[in-house]
């Protein structure tokens with residue numbers, strides 16, 4: 001398979017999950033494991049451009065696929081607009097759900113660069129965050145959407161923000 | 163947005179770049195060479211004698227390194243607890259199990275799959291006994307959970323005893339007398355404040371690495387309290403504190419569930435020492451649900467007595483709180499935190515009794531709010547019922563009974579004094595922000611259309627910022643982990659020779675952004691850009707003392723210490739600058755990244771010059787020690803008492819019982835604010851957890867003690883689609899408990915929100931006759947309540 005643009009080959013035990021292959025064989029530990037059962041979304045990556053919970057897939061099933069993880073999202077040292085949005089709008093606290101959340105949000109914006117708040121909320125509902133209450137995650141995605149569209153992002157909503 | 167240091171400014175977080183790029187380092191991301199992996203055999207049964215435990219087949223499994231049971235570790239004793247009332251947890255089950263999920267055996271293997279295979283190969287037989295799950299049954303002592311304890315009731319927190327110790331009078335008689343008055347309106351509600359699973363999204367994880375050559379441990383753990391863990395390991399293994407280094411790197415959320423020293427941490431350390439190699443364990447989600455502490459778990463009756471025109475005459479709470487099977491860190495002390503705020507923001511006598519009972523379930527301990535959400539829930543729910551009973555607006559009734567701004571510090575029945583407050587000010591702001599009058603109008607219009615729309619009000623005051631040294635006497639310290647300190651704050655501020663700054667603090671974040679907030683505090687005090695300030699935390703080697711992040715204490719206690727240390731560094735820097743500029747230190751002013759003589763901006767020394775001079779004997783004043791550093795500890799004289807009032811607008815679908823939150827407004831007052839961005843983030847997350855309790859979450863054991871909610875499918879957390887955007891605003895009433903005037907905001911959102919939602923739903927359904935529904939208000943339960951009320 002290709003991971004973040006690089007060709008990788010390996011022999012793995014058939015029961016190896018894709019997320020474990022990424023974390024343990026390739027040492028790409030930005031993809032997190034929160035539940036291993038498909039509910040939390042912390043392990044979300046892109047497989048052939050589509051968001052996938054990598055704990056629900058075996059490494060062997062990704063044979064020949066093109067995989068992007070959080071480490072591969074920034075291009076040429078430039079943050080992806082969603083990453084930038086998370087930083088600008090305090091879209092993360094502990095940061096554990098963040099890589100998966102960013103990957104889901106990036107996939108959402110790739111489909112629709114001008115989602116409504118409702119569409120954003122439903123677009124990331126497979127990703128659980130226990131810290132932020134999602135409020136600022138939604139603001140971060142709105143920020144990123146504006147950036148992608150080449151518009152001025154809405155101002156932050158905390159007091160004293162300019 | 164400001165990018166340099168401004169107190170009160172929204173500085174972009176210093177910790178974010180690594181986390182958004184996928185380079186944050188959490189414990190499970192680390193894989194030391196030669197690491198072995200642990201899996202536990204855990205009890206599938208709530209209460210049983212173990213009649214057979216045969217590990218011989220497991221030991222023969224491929225890839226297994228060792229299998230340990232109770233006898234192998236019994237010399238270490240049970241797990242230490244800070245408030246050791248009750249039965250302490252055996253590290254591994256000692257011939258009996260007392261809750262589902264209790265660890266019976268530990269397997270160490272070359273990889274995690276092999277460890278799990280070996281666990282499956284352990285042969286164990288149980289003689290099943292009847293478990294105690296129901297709280298009333300537990301209290302009755304019909305069946306005792308632990309033979310060696312006198313009663314299932316470990317302790318009763320009450321007005322008596324506790325108050326007497328402070329020389330105060332029992333207010334129970336006053337409350338009882340009020341109930342007898344002719345004009346008394348007495349309203350009671352029996353309510354459950356259900357057990358919750360904290361669910362940090364990062365599972366707990368620990369790596370212990372014993373170096374047989376050095377005779378020392380390095381332990382990485384996803385903990386909120388690295389110093390407590392270090393102390394416990396030192397004490398249990400008989401080591402000096404200098405031979406135990408504990409590091410809490412990035413920690414993926416805590417909410418109290420990582421504010422415990424756990425048996426698994428001790429066991430992993432034991433295995434590493436026994437095997438002379440690094441050993442690692444990461445909990446599975448199922449283990450996180452059944453073997454990491456739970457929170458809440460109260461049943462009880464709240465009674466409010468007042469006059470017909472809304473004057474409160476007294477409040478009584480009688481409750482039972484579930485402690486689970488074994489006592490861990492603070493277990494029995496948690497309800498006490500609720501007792502301190504039992505009377506909320508109101509001036510009235512209180513009578514309060516909470517029995518802490520043992521059951522065959524996982525231990526309960528501090529979950530975000532810890533005792534305070536429970537106490538406020540009971541109080542604020544019954545206030546709402548009372549307001550409805552006498553036909554008064556729920557905001558008016560609250561305002562009528564608030565402590566007034568000129569009454570602070572206000573000594574409550576519990577003996578503590580509320581530091582400062584303007585409770586009505588917050589309500590006024592809330593009314594304005596939410597457009598209260600319009601909302602009332604809207605509700606009436608909706609009702610006229612047959613819709614079930616409700617407005618819920620919820621006020622709260624909380625107690626945080628632990629803490630005052632006197633509390634060490636009742637267990638609020640790390641003394642049982644062998645550490646001498648009461649809950650002081652501490653901060654080390656060091657200007658390095660290149661004028662960068664290293665700040666070391668005795669508390670570390672689990673998402674609260676300490677690296678940013680502390681950089682703001684220090685940057686503001688020194689006039690050095692936040693980009694040049696590095697904040698270190700969570701490493702027992704870097705800092706000799708540390709308490710940890712919990713009880714919304716970091717900023718008001720450790721932040722205050724750092725603030726003071728910064729002042730000392732600035733004073734010393736002024737003397738060095740005065741020496742360079744041949745002026746008097748009193749005339750030195752710091753501005754724009756350097757110092758100058760007051761009135762002569764040209765007579766200027768840059769920080770780079772001052773810092774360099776500090777580290778060279780020949781360039782610093784003769785009578786000054788070299789270096790540019792200060793270490794300050796801070797012991798607050800009182801806790802801090804943040805407060806606020808929230809409002810929720812909800813609509814209930816009476817056909818399905820579905821609750822929709824249409825809008826949510828909150829006004830919180832945490833005193834002065836360092837970062838409004840981070841404060842809002844804390845409130846957002848806190849409210850989401852309160853809404854989670856109100857609408858979704860419920861940790862359920864069935865009668866046989868089986869854990870029915872062990873996965874995220876059975877234990878639904880709120881998703882983005884379940885929650886609305888939140889309208890937050892603040893009032894600012896500084897405290898004089900610490901020099902920054904800050905109060906703490908980590909738990910406020912949670913303490914303020916669950917009852918706000920339930921009050922709103924009951925308001926929506928009150929025209930149908932619904933008076934109360936126990937949380938979580940899932941559709942089925944709401945629908946049933948509607949049916950019951952309409953029949």
Ligand code: FES
Pocket residue numbers: 032033034035036037038039040041042043044053054055056
């Ligand atoms: S780890 Fe894959 S969804 Fe939770």
Ligand code: FES
Pocket residue numbers: 091092093094095096097098128129130131132363414415673
């Ligand atoms: S930022 Fe902590 S779980 Fe989302």
